[in-house]
Amino acid sequence: MxxxxxxxxxxIIDATVKLVNETGFAAASVAKIAREAGVSPATLYVYYKNKEDLLVSTYVEIKRKFGVAVTREYDPTLPIRDKLARFWRNAFVAIQEEQALFQFSEQFARTPYADLVPPEVMEEYFGPIFDTLREGIRQKIIKDLPIEILSVFMFQPVMQLANPKICAAFGKEPGDVDLAFTLAWDAIKL
Amino acid sequence: MxxxxxxxxxxIIDATVKLVNETGFAAASVAKIAREAGVSPATLYVYYKNKEDLLVSTYVEIKRKFGVAVTREYDPTLPIRDKLARFWRNAFVAIQEEQALFQFSEQFARTPYADLVPPEVMEEYFGPIFDTLREGIRQKIIKDLPIEILSVFMFQPVMQLANPKICAAFGKEPGDVDLAFTLAWDAIKL
DNA sequence: TTCTAAAATAAATGATCATTCATTAAATGT
DNA sequence: ACATTTAATGAATGATCATTTATTTTAGAA
Known part of the structure; x- marks a missing residue:
């Protein structure tokens, strides 16, 4: 054996991410990915059922990684605002540290491929965030709105701010992140 | 002549948008686009230099349309908040009315193709929005932060909220849009 | 050391890719 | 009506596509 x-x-995963980021899904062929990874195209099929499986698995693995990073050092005793601030900061750092992985996931998520990923996978990875928002509503600290809407205002901005293609200037100075979090918090707080 | x-x-444009949305950039071949449009593949090259030109031109045209829609009925005499509220509502309606075009543009914007579009094109289409934010800063109504950061908090949310794939429940009830705008405004106001 | 099972691959498959070319169809100006 | 110009196309191009098959290599079990 x-x-x-x-x-x-x-x-193989690194080559997939690199090629998709540099040339897009349309041009990222199995042959090119294999060459970049330094293996035979046939070897890819030892690890993945087919190309779709390779792309979807890579995406789910990346999301899992980010889910772990964002909910790291979760402290249930913290006040709601501090819990969210930690999620926010964790997210910012994780995206900054793994820009290539994040760029792949953003590109993938807009693709029809994304429909192949069961929603409960994402719910599992980011559950603590949703729980915290719900708890904030119960405590009358956060506006009583659907979780998806609060999530948009709370966490969509950090995904843009951490992307140097969109906000080149952001995050260089200390205090930038905390200041930006304040804006997101102001949006959802009561 | x-x-x-x-x-x-x-x-041809409609077929491009439809096919890219339904199957992704990777599977949207010239032959399939031509078949969907009811023309010969060769006809495509009468209208566009090549496939890249077709995709980029389609994106720029869509962005132009949205730029016009968002800045429609611009009234320079309105207070800052009301100006932004009009942009916001216009954006929400435009995205709702042209979901296919919006989906294409979101997918395209995350693609390496997007780097081929000169930034001044976008600046031209959405200039009034940036001007309004700058004016708000000058009047000490809006937080004094870089425009890109304010834009993220002000307009990224509406792009998500108008997308039924992300927020299925949003926008059905009257008042939803105005309420959501209030969240965005709370984020950036002083 | 030998056997074995799976990893790894080179080569080949038929399909599909973007693009070009020679030709035809159609609309305009005279 | 005719000439001209370009839109429109069918067919063909060679390249590249995802995947399979037959074969070789290699690591662990006996």
Whole structure:
């Protein structure tokens, strides 16, 4: 029995992300991904059922990573605002540190491929955030609106701000992140 | 001299948008677009230099349309808040009315193709919005932050809220839009 | 050391890709 | 009515596509 090479698996994922980011989904062929990863095109089919499986699996794995990063050091004793501030800061740092992964996920999420990912997967990764918003509503600290709407105002901005293509100037100075969080908080607080 | 058929041009654009939305950029081939539009693949090259030109031109045209729609009925005498509220409502209505076009533009904007579009094109279409934010800063009504950051908090949410894939429940009830605008305004106001 | 099972691959498959070219169809100006 | 110009196209191009198959390599079990 021979085992799958985890370095090879990582090389395939890295190559997929790199090629999709640099040339787009349309031009990211199996042959090019394999060449970039330094393996045979056929090897890809040892690790993934087909190309769609490769792309969807890569996306889900990236989202899982970000889910873990954002909910890191979760402290249930903190006040609502501080909990959200930690999520926000974690998200900002995670996106900054893994810009390539984030760019891939943003591109993928707008694609029809995204419909193939079951919604409960995302709910699982980002559950603590939604729970915190619900708790804030119960405590009459946050406006009583649907969670999806609050999420949009709370977390959509950080995804844009951490993207240097959109906001090149943001995040260089200390205090930038906390200031931006205040804007998001002002939007949803009662 | 024979003229180009504007109905044929529209059919090509509509087919491009439809196919990209339904199957993604990766699967939207020239042959399929031509078949959907009811023309020969070669006809496409009468209207566009190549496939890239077709996609980029379609995107720029869509952005132009939205730019016009958002800045419609611009009244320079209105207070800052009312100006922004009108932009916001215009944007919401435009996206709702042309969901297919919006979906295409969102997908395109995340693609490496987007780098081919000169930034001054977008600045031209959405100039009045940026001007209004700058005026708000000068009048000490809006927080003194870079325009890109204020834009993110003011207009990113409406793009998400108007997307039924993300917020299915939003916008059905009268007052939803004005309420949501209040959240965005609370974020950036002083 | 030998056997074995799965990893890894080179090569080949038929389909589909973007684009071009030679030709035809149609609308305009005279 | 005719000549001219360009829109429109069918067919063909070679390249590249995703995937499969037959074969070789390799790591762990016996």
């Amino acid at each position: 021979r085992h799958k090479d985890e370095h090879k698996q990582k090389a | 024979r003229h180009k058929d504007e109905h044929k041009q529209k059919a």
